Amino acid sequence: MTRKERDSLPLIPRVAANRLSRYLRHLEELSNRGKATTSSHELGKALGVTAAQVRKDLGYFGQFGFPGLGYKISNLIPEIKRILGTDRAWSAAMVGIGNLGNALLRYKGFQAHGFRISALFDINPKLVGRTLEGLTVEPVEQMERVVQDRAIELAILSVPASAAQEVADRLVRAGIRGIYNFAPVQLNLPEEIAYVSIDLAVELEQLAFLVSQRDREPVKRQGVEGSKSVGDL
Amino acid sequence: MTRKERDSLPLIPRVAANRLSRYLRHLEELSNRGKATTSSHELGKALGVTAAQVRKDLGYFGQFGFPGLGYKISNLIPEIKRILGTDRAWSAAMVGIGNLGNALLRYKGFQAHGFRISALFDINPKLVGRTLEGLTVEPVEQMERVVQDRAIELAILSVPASAAQEVADRLVRAGIRGIYNFAPVQLNLPEEIAYVSIDLAVELEQLAFLVSQRDREPVKRQGVEGSKSVGDL
Numbered sequence: 001m002t003r004k005e006r007d008s009l010p011l012i013p014r015v016a017a018n019r020l021s022r023y024l025r026h027l028e029e030l031s032n033r034g035k036a037t038t039s040s041h042e043l044g045k046a047l048g049v050t051a052a053q054v055r056k057d058l059g060y061f062g063q064f065g066f067p068g069l070g071y072k073i074s075n076l077i078p079e080i081k082r083i084l085g086t087d088r089a090w091s092a093a094m095v096g097i098g099n100l101g102n103a104l105l106r107y108k109g110f111q112a113h114g115f116r117i118s119a120l121f122d123i124n125p126k127l128v129g130r131t132l133e134g135l136t137v138e139p140v141e142q143m144e145r146v147v148q149d150r151a152i153e154l155a156i157l158s159v160p161a162s163a164a165q166e167v168a169d170r171l172v173r174a175g176i177r178g179i180y181n182f183a184p185v186q187l188n189l190p191e192e193i194a195y196v197s198i199d200l201a202v203e204l205e206q207l208a209f210l211v212s213q214r215d216r217e218p219v220k221r222q223g224v225e226g227s228k229s230v231g232d233l
Numbered sequence: 234m235t236r237k238e239r240d241s242l243p244l245i246p247r248v249a250a251n252r253l254s255r256y257l258r259h260l261e262e263l264s265n266r267g268k269a270t271t272s273s274h275e276l277g278k279a280l281g282v283t284a285a286q287v288r289k290d291l292g293y294f295g296q297f298g299f300p301g302l303g304y305k306i307s308n309l310i311p312e313i314k315r316i317l318g319t320d321r322a323w324s325a326a327m328v329g330i331g332n333l334g335n336a337l338l339r340y341k342g343f344q345a346h347g348f349r350i351s352a353l354f355d356i357n358p359k360l361v362g363r364t365l366e367g368l369t370v371e372p373v374e375q376m377e378r379v380v381q382d383r384a385i386e387l388a389i390l391s392v393p394a395s396a397a398q399e400v401a402d403r404l405v406r407a408g409i410r411g412i413y414n415f416a417p418v419q420l421n422l423p424e425e426i427a428y429v430s431i432d433l434a435v436e437l438e439q440l441a442f443l444v445s446q447r448d449r450e451p452v453k454r455q456g457v458e459g460s461k462s463v464g465d466l
Contacts, residue, residue: 012442012446014439014443017439017442018435018439020442021432021435021438021439021442022417022419022432022435024438025394025417025418025432025434025435026418029394029395029418046418046419047419048419083442084438084441084442084445085441085442085444085445085446086438086441086442090441092437099339099340099341099342100340100342102336102339103335103336103337103339103340104336104433106332106335106336107332107333107336107433108332109332109333109417109433109434110433110434110437112434113434113437113438115434115437115441153444154437154440154441154444156437161258161262162262177444177447178440178441178443178444179440180436180437180440184255184258184342185258185259185262185279186255186279186280186281192447194440194443194444194446194447195440195443196436196437196439196440196443198431198433198436199254199255199258200337200340200342200343200431201258201342201343201345201346201348202251202254202255202258203413203429203431204325204343204346204348204387204389204413204429205254205257205317205319205346206247206250206251206254206429207387207411207412207413207427207428207429208317208318208319208323208348208387208411209245209250209253209254209316209317209318209319210247210411210427210428210429211318211386211387211410211411211427212317212318213245213318213427214410214425214427
């Protein structure tokens with residue numbers, strides 16, 4: 001897709017984009033199972049939203065459904081990827097190769113969706129120089145040069161909370177465009193830097209909270225919100 | 234805390250509970266740095282919310298702040314833990330010891346917040362019987378017995394999407410009360426089961442989407458929402 005074609009795409013609210021990702025996941029699974037078509041009803045059921053919501057979300061990029069026939073999966077998958085910007089490969093740096101960084105590095109789910117980890121950085125001299133999953137851990141001082149040389153656009157940040165802001169500032173100076181933050185801290189970033197943050201322990205704590213709430217009240221009152229995916233923004 | 238005391242706790246909306254977790258993270262960090270007090274202004278700044286929001290959130294469980302003096306950190310930490318239900322240990326089973334399960338098992342962040350992984354399950358006969366991080370991988374057929382014997386309340390689910398619902402149903406039958414789902418699929422669970430779901434690849438895809446959106450539009454229009462943490466529900 002050319003820049004001009006990309007510019008012509010409609011603007012999508014963030015919450016709808018989140019659902020598009022999840023429609024895509026389900027469509028890929030249906031496709032793997034050999035299915036050729038699906039319906040707004042089926043997609044909605046799989047994701048826990050209404051068929052009307054599915055039609056509205058997919059309506060952002062024109063009419064792909066055929067009344068009574070549903071959506072052709074082989075059309076829908078590339079369209080959603082185009083909208084999400086995952087119709088091309090993305091290069092990411094993994095910053096912080098401690099316990100969580102190491103774990104995330106071994107997780108193959110990112111690669112499966114077109115994300116390639118192409119650099120590793122750490123501040124710890126004991127880690128620098130080591131080879132992990134075919135990549136050598138480089139010192140954070142090399143970040144600016146490596147990010148530019150390898151045209152890396154995204155960074156997966158898994159450093160301790162106390163170091164996260166400083167490392168993020170350095171990533172911004174190096175020209176990174178988006179940060180996927182696992183450090184348990186809120187980062188202050190310039191508006192032009194995209195930002196997604198996950199705190200795995202906070203989410204588990206939320207689960208404990210939801211179980212505790214169920215001890216305190218009849219389920220009905222909490223039910224719908226409590227059973228909602230955190231990804232449901 | 235007795236059951237009766239717990240019952241007397243106020244009901245907290247899910248979005249506020251999410252912020253409570255993040256206040257707690259920040260308070261623990263301040264405490265580690267030797268600080269004794271904080272203010273709604275400081276907490277708000279650290280989390281990217283207003284001081285008024287902080288006062289409102291902390292107001293759910295009475296007045297702990299002193300005008301002009303702020304909050305005493307040593308009071309606030311146990312209070313928030315009590316509200317969240319993390320003032321006690323929680324026992325969790327890890328289900329699915331593939332690539333991601335293995336990674337999550339090595340992540341020490343759960344233990345640091347009072348969550349103990351006390352059983353491992355997998356369906357793969359090659360994995361069953363192996364010892365990982367001091368625990369033996371057991372077959373899913375043993376789930377009901379082990380969950381009851383060890384009084385396990387939570388499950389961390391990292392099985393393939395195609396197996397997730399079936400395994401979740403089995404966990405429910407075994408008496409699990411909350412599921413932390415990493416499988417890229419929406420689970421259908423009874424209302425009484427607490428549920429938090431994270432798709433690590435979907436979130437990275439969202440980051441790519443946000444970067445792509447910035448190519449298409451002036452930053453200002455997307456800024457605030459785009460820079461919001463995904464945890465910000």
